[in-house]
Amino acid sequence: MAMSRIIFTRDEILNIRDSTPSDLCPNFLASPVDLQDLLTSARISNGCVSVLRIYDRDSLVRIKESMEGLFDTRGRYKQAFPPPFIIDPDSPEYLLLCRAPGKVRRKSRKRGSRSGVQVKRRRAAARLGPAIFGHGERVRCLYRIPLLNVCDSTSTLPSAWTTMTVLEPTQRWSSGQRLSSPPRSSVFTPVPARSSRSPRDRCLRPIPLRSADTASVTSSTLHIGLLNARSIANKSFSLNDLFTREKLDLMCLSETWQREEEFIHLNELCPAGCSAVGKPRPCRRGGGLAVVYKDSCTCKVTQTQEYTSFESQMVRVGSSNPFYCVSIYRPPGPAAVFLKDFSDFLTSIISLESVLILGDFNLHVDDSSSCSAKELLSLTEAFNFEQHVSEPTHQKGHILDLVFTLGLDISNVSVQDVHLSDHCFVLFDLHFSPEPKPLEVRSQRRVISANTADSFSAMFDPLLFMDCLDVDNFMHCFTKQCVKILDQVAPVKSNLSIQKKVCPWTNEVTLSLKRLCRKTERLWKATNLEVHRLYLRDLVSSYNEMVENARSDYIRQLVTVNKKNPKVLFDTINSLVCSAAPVTPVFCEADSNTLLRFFTDKIKMIKEKIPPLLCGTPAVIEPVSSLWSSFKSVTLTDISALVTKMKPSSCSSDVLPCRLFVKVFDVIGPWVTKMVNLSLSTGVFPSTFKHAIVEPLLKKTGLDPTVLSNFRPISKLPLLSKILEKVVSEQLSLFLDQGNIHETFQSGFRKLHSTETALLKVSSDIMMSADSGKCTVLVLLDLSSAFDTVDHQILLRRLRDEVGLSGSVLHWFSSYLSGRSFSVTVNQIRSESADLLCGVPQGSVLGPVLFLLYLIPLGKIIQGFPDVSYHMFADDIQLYCSFKPTELQRLSSLVQCLVEIKHWLSDNTLQLNEDKTETLVIAPDDSIPGINQYLGDLGQSVKPSLRNLGVVFDKDMSLVQHCKQLTKSCFFQLRNISKLRKMVSQNDLELITHAFVSSRLDYCNSLFSCLNKKELSRLQLVQNSAARVLTRTNRRTHITPILKALHWLPVSSRINFKILVLTFRALHGQAPPYISDLIQPYTPTRALRSVDQNLLTLPHTRFRTRGDRSFQAVAPRLWNDLLLSLRSMESIDSFKKQLKTYLFAHAFA
Incomplete structure (x- = not known):
């Protein structure tokens, strides 16, 4: 085998000869070669084409610097060292151009801005061509390749050698010879050269040199920025542009000056595909911190201890190999206190x-005379933190913004003046282990055009499934034909889910101004003139204002176009003023399967915690008065009416998209009707409707998406399934009403029932008990996942024995509950399928109705305790017991009732969540300790106030605490609405005001009759402020003409309006029976003229602050004060209209 040699140029070998001993590189060559032989070996050929290896200039400089320390003053080598690279005998020959240490080359004469570099390159190419390939040959294209270190593990290389690069020819030489080169990959793609003047190096590109032990280490780089913004309100769009322009992954802001629960400016500064978390100053104005990050960076807010001398916000970045980013802002104050707190x-x-750790420390660390700054640096150094900022970060020339790292590697620290505040922008790169990239998911959808419906209707052929007598076979043929037609008229298109990077309100005007800002910035950096800096600052401010105006115009046009679609309006407003939901960290099917297992394991754990049968007091089962054994057939008109009333909602498992389904219903309607009747007659629920798609949503905005318990499963079912269930639900409700089977004190999921009617009944009972001198104990019970733990066999027995279902109806419900499954879909990634062995179907029409029927025996058990009253709203159960202060023994009945409820729940596979059980004692303060002694375990759950279906009850039933929270919430909404005035018209702004403010004032306002004048004035102040925001009037303008012009009833009149409407409904059978029982028509004992006046009986009360404020007393008093013409009306719509006119005239008389 031919021996490969390392070949040097003659001049360099002559310089090395005198300064290097013979044993300098014992393993450098494949075999020892004498230096004299090396002189004559300028060119060696072993039968194969040579491959050129050339060091670039930067690598040569690093080699020189690293080798100078290895030679003594006489140029002799001090110690033995391993060679930088061992050449394998099978590898091609190399040419290493290395300069001898200590040799200084004469500086080349400059001929223009880049002539020196080009002269050196041409001279090297002219010399290398003849030396290697003879005259007439020259290098066309070179590219750099890494040299791999194959030394043994004990060898140590100089640090500069691990970053060297070499140059290699890419393809061919001028003579057409082809060279042996490493295997091609995407890594070796040629890139344009650094200069376009010389054709010799147009395919040169740098490749970093890595040693064997570091070649396998991978790292990623985060581009991070730091800025003291001094309010983000007036520069949010400029900050958005800064984040995008600098290609940042993370940006930390201090002094945001935002308020609690204020998100509008945070949403404005977030580019597409980014999120932000803010931490406003809790007590006073100013301050505040925020972190803007790309969604690809998994960030989680971590709680830290609060300190008075500085503000801090800690964010955990990454999941597999995380680091912690701590933003700091220290306001001016005693430095000694800050140093102590920061040390802690x-x-x-x-x-x-x-x-x-990064932020504005407000200490001049560049001032050597500052003792506080010295102590800060000494403190951080003691904790092994390293400070990286060395340039002034403030306009006055001091270093205030600092960056400290522990166990992290950062580089490229720079300070830029971005003209957004008096602080400069600090930029740096942070190197860390890369996070797993999300799976590229291709979304599949059908494009529905204007002609799709007509094409579908023309191709639909019902003859293919006309004779199907089995509902599953019918649905299979129907689905098959629909899919076949859709594949032709609206084929499925697959595309990557890519987030749009350009804001929809970006136009040519904003882009041109943005380009002018960049141009002026380059001019200022080139001239460094103050006039250019001031001009740039004005342009940046103008750009932020122009983008804000462009966004306002876009939103105004969007709302105008979708004027008949309120959902677009409210979704747009929510995206502006509400906190954006964090991205769920689901990147692959395994992550979706994790959520699937969590939901299934949660139900299993609840079922395992339920104790075995406790044999409590069995509920009395009364024989049913009537049986229901068969469904009624439905007509096309019935199905068409249902489709018209149903809300448009689609599911990924729908045969036809909802929008297309409505358009082609005239064609497919008869066959949908046939499918429904076929299912009802055979008693079989189609199996294709039994699979649900669960899309988890966070229970509250701001919760951590990495905690699985923070998600609420939202189940979606096919549209055809909901149509079929709606048909059954209407027939079931009719049967339950005729048989009077409904639980009287159950207000959930029932027509004419609501949370307001439930609370009105409970509060009226409590107020009348207090008027008679009684105390009341109110207990709120909470069930754990009650809908998901319903036992199917118990439910079917209850439907048969206590409801009266039989025959094909009972068989249909059995088919409806059996064989169900679900899968979880997050970020368009679907999990595996899991069986539903218990629980009523979530997201269905019949699920809530079946759950109410499941709880029917519970009411009968509570009725066995005469001293205990109750009310239920779905799975929210309220128990209350009223008694004289001298009759505390009656509380034993409440305690025993609670024990029986626990037994019944356990026997029916339901679990009581005792941790969330709350108790309220409504009694004088001196009586509460004695009452607590009789409550037993309930005494631990006693609270001064509790939230009951959205209304805060207190021990005096004055609703003062509820009024305070309501006022705070409304003013927060008004602050957000005030920032939307430029974006929407006044009519739309009034609609938004009613949706976000008036709706809060009107929620359960029939209970507000117990409010005193002070609290009513607070609520009236909210309405007055809303009117001023809407009409843009100042606070000194008289409010009465404004309310009259808007035709708004004052708060007190709105309360009376709600009470009177409920009274009218109760008198005309349009209210729950328990509301109708609270009022009694007046019947004189003898014939009087008042017999035909439609008056109500006034109950006897003792106290104005108790009984007089209950619905039972307020309603008759207000009703009797109405005009006879109003009391004699029969239509609820006419009554509302005339009543508002009457109250409006009295309010503004």
Whole structure:
């Protein structure tokens, strides 16, 4: 085998000869070669084509610097060292151009800005061509390849050698010879040269040199920025552009000056595919921190201890190999206090290995006379933190913004003046282990055009499934034909889900101004003139204002175009003023399967915690008065009416998209009707409708998406399934109403029932008990995943024995509950399928109705305790017991009732969540301790106030605490609405005001009759402020003409309006029976003229602040004050219209 040699140029070997001993490189060559032989070996050929290896200039300089320390003053080598690279005998020959240490080359004469570099390149090419390939040959294209270190593991190389690069010819020489080269891959793709003047190096590109032990180490780079923004309100779009322009992955902002629960400006500064988390200053104005990050960076807010001398926000970045990013803002104040608190903070995070601390410290670390700055640097150094900022970050020339790292590698630290505040922008790169990239998911959808419906209708052939007598076979043929037609008229298109990077309101005007800003910035950096800096600052401010106006115009046009679609309006408003939901970290099918297992394991754990049968008091089963054994057939008109009333909602498992389904219903309607009747007559629920798609959503905005318990499963079912269930639901409700089977005090999922009617009944009972001198104990029970733990066999027995279902109806419900499954879909990634062995179907029409029927025996058990009253809203159960202060023994009945409820729930596979059980004692303060002694275990759950179906009850039933929270919530919404005035018209703004403010004032406002004048004035102030925001009037303008012009009833009149409407409904059978029982028509004992006046009986009350404020007393008083013409009306719509006119005239008389 021919021996490969390392070949040097003659001049370099002569320089090496005198300074290098004979044993300098014992293993450098394949076999020892004398230096004299090396002189004559300028060109060696062993039968194969030579491959050129040339070091670039930067690598040669690093070799020189690293080798100078290895020679003594006489040029002799001090110690033996391993060779930088061992040449394998099978490898081709190499030419290493290495300069001898200490030799200084004469500086070339400059001929223009780049002539020196080009002269050197041409001279080297002219010399190398004849030396290697003879005269007439020259190098056309070279590219750099890495040299791999194959030394033994004990050898140590100089640090500069691990970053060297070489140059290699890419394809061919001028003579057409083809060279042996390493195997091609995407890594070796030629790139344009650094200069376009010389054709010799147009395919040169740098490749970093890696040693064997570092070649396998991979790292990623995060581009991070730091800025003291001094309010993000007036520069949010400029910050958005800065994030995009600098291609940042993470940006930390201090002094955001944002308020609690204010998200509009955070949403504005987030580019597409990014999110932001903010931490406003809790107590006073100013301050505040925020972190903007790309969604590809998994960020999680971590709670830290609060300190008075500085603000901090810690974010955990990454999942597999995370580091912690801590934003700091220190406001002016005593430095000694800050240093003590900061020392405590560093001590609290001492267990973390990788930490990045950055922010505005307001200490002049560049001032050698600053003792506080010295102590800060000494403190961080003691904790092994390294400070990286060395340039002034403030306009006055001091270093205030600092970057500290522990266990992290950062580089390219720079400071730029971006003209957004008096602080400069700090940029740097952070190197860390890369995170797993999300799976590229291709979304599949059908493009529905204007002609799709007509084409589908023309190709639809019902003869293919006309004779199907089995509902599953019918659905199979129907689905098969629909899919076949859709594949022709609207084929499935697959494309990658790529986030749009350009804002929809970007136009040519904003782009041109943006280009002008960049041009002026380059001019200022070139001239460094103050006039250019001031001009750039004005342009940046103008750009932010222009983008804001462009966005306002876009949103105004969007709302105008979709004027008949309120969903677009509210979705747009929510995207502006509400916090964006964090991205769920689901990147592959395994992640979706993890969520699937969590939901299934959660139900299994609940079922395992339920104790065995406790044999509580069995509920009395009354014989059913009637049986229901068969369904009624439906007509096309019935199905068409259902389709018209149903909300348009689609599911990925739908045969036809909802929009297309409505358009072609005239063609497929008869066959949908046949499918429904076929299912009802055979008692079989189609199996294709039994699979649900679960899309998890966070329970509240701001919750951590990495905690699986923070998700609520939202189940979606096919549209045809909902149509079939709606038909059954209407027939079932009719049967339940005729048989009076419904639970009287159950207000959930029932027509004419609501949370307001439920709370009105409970509060009225409590107020009347308090008027008679009684105390009341209210207990709120919470069930754990009650809908998901329903036992199917128990439910079917209950439908048969207590409801009266039989025959094909009972068989249909049995088929409906059996064989169900679900899968989880997140980020268009679907999990495996899992069986549903228990629970009523979530997201269905019949699921809530079946759950109410499942709880029917519970009401009968509670009725066995005469001293205990109750009310239920779905799975929310309320128990309350009223008693005289001298009759505390009656509380034993409440405790025993609770025990029986626990037994019944366990026997029916339901679990009571005792941790969420809350108790409220409504009694004088001196009586509460004695009452608590009789409550037993319930005494631990007693609270001064509790939230009951959205309304805060307190121990006095004054609703003062609820009024305070309501006022705070409304003013927060008004602040957001005030920032939308430029974006929408006044009519749309009024619609938004009613949706976000008036709806809150009107929620359960029939209970507000117990509010005193002070609290009513607070609510009236909210309405007045809403009117001023809408009409843009100042606070000194008289409010009464404004409310009258808007035709808004005052708050007190709105309360009376709601009470009177409920009274009208109760008198005309349009309210729940328990509301109708609270009022009694007036019947005189003898014939009087008031017999035909439609008056109500006023109950006897003792206290104005108790009984007089209950619905039972307020409703008759307000009703009797109405005009006879109003009391005599029969239509609810006419009554509402005339009542508002009447109240409006009295309010503004």
